[in-house]
Amino acid sequence: MSEDLNALIEKIQAEGVEIAQAKAREIEAQARKEADAIIAKAKQDAQAILSKARAEAARTEESTMSLLKQAGRDLLINLKKEVNAALERIVNMRVKEALTADEASRLIISFIKDAPKDARQDIVVSLEKGFLNELKEDVKKGVTLKASDDISAGFTISFDAGKSHFDFTDKALTEYIINHLKPKLKEILK
CATH class of the missing domain: 1.20.5 (Single alpha-helices involved in coiled-coils or other helix-helix interfaces)
Structure with a gap:
């Protein structure tokens, strides 16, 4: 067992x-x-x-x-x-x-001489070095010279009592030259 x-x-x-x-x-x-x-x-x-x-x-x-x-x-x-x-x-x-006073004076006198004798001309210039008084003596009748504090250099010419004008101010000439140079500058910066 x-x-x-x-x-x-x-x-x-x-x-x-x-x-x-x-x-x-x-x-x-x-x-x-x-x-x-x-x-x-x-x-x-x-x-x-x-x-x-x-x-x-x-x-x-x-x-x-x-x-x-x-x-x-x-x-x-x-x-x-x-x-x-x-x-x-x-x-x-x-x-x-x-755009010195002498150069602006020369340009204005040239415009006046080349303009038609019966045309009314308004020329607006900057007040610089007695420029306005000297120029008044050099120009012929039919031309109105006006001073403007808005223009620092240069001048504008109007043959139709201010309805339109040719702008030869420093601002306008700078803008024209800049617009002329911008395409060339764009090419340079590419």
Whole structure:
């Protein structure tokens, strides 16, 4: 009986070990399954985070490039404005230097001599160095000389009592020269 008891104990032990091993395999399989699910979820989450980061980086790069392009355009526009302003200052200074009272007097006298004798002429000039009084003495009848504080250098001539006029002021001549130079300047700045 002792043998039967030993055999029974061994059988119970073997079945217990077998059941325990089966349970352990089942627990291990379940743990592996859960671990695989956790790893798969982690990989999926990591891929989503990576995709989101790549998309954000692409948007940031696109935005940065757009801002750089805009800054470049703004820089060129401002540079062109500065160059045009500098050119206008230089031309205006040169026109004022060239349009002295003596030169303006010579031009006005030339216009008067070349104009028809019966035409009424109004000439508006800047008041500079007694220029108006000297010029009045040099011109013929039919010409009206008027002073204007609006003109800093140069003059205007009207043959129809001011309805229309030829503008030889520093501002008009500067504008004419600038408009003439702008296409050439545009080519240089390209």
